[in-house]
Amino acid sequence: MSQFKFVNSNREKAVIIFQNYFYTERKTLKSCEIIFMCQKKNCYASIKIDEHRRTVLEIRGEHTHIKLTDSEIENHEIKNTIKRKATEEISMRPNKIIRKVISDTDHVTVNDISNYRQNIYGKRREVLPVLPKSYDEAISQLMSSQETLVKL
Known part of the structure; x- marks a missing residue:
């Protein structure tokens, strides 16, 4: 899928920029895949990336706000x-x-x-x-x- 970019958040945590949206790390699954959620409070869009943090495996939900x-x-x-x-x-x-x-x-x-x-x-x-x-x-x-x- 599309490429994404890692940056640091204001609190020095890993954040992904994907399709002009910010995603923060939420949890790691047993299969070592990582779920990132949209950074906006009332937006429930998320992405799943592989354990090596190289590719987006799945995109879930729609964003409720405009792109950055x-x-x-x-x-x-x-x-x-x-x-x-x-x-x-x-x-x-x-x-x-x-x-x-x-x-x-x-x-x-x-x-x-x-x-x-x-x-x-x-x-x-x-x-x-x-x-x-x-x-x-x-x-x-x-x-x-x-x-x-x-x-x-």
């Missing part, structure tokens, strides 16, 4: 790439990450760039350690880190 446009799919992929790079390359400025990723795209708006920047800040906030709020807290963090270094 190519620009929406590309925007989703850009957003996830930016989030991944934000955690991998901590020292790189957000502006530079965004420019690198969107260099070969045509239809990125100013609003999209603002959203990408917010995604970077949010993702880095999740990953980075908590910064001290006061001078005293900073000193106590430094002293505790020195104590652990001396013990090693």
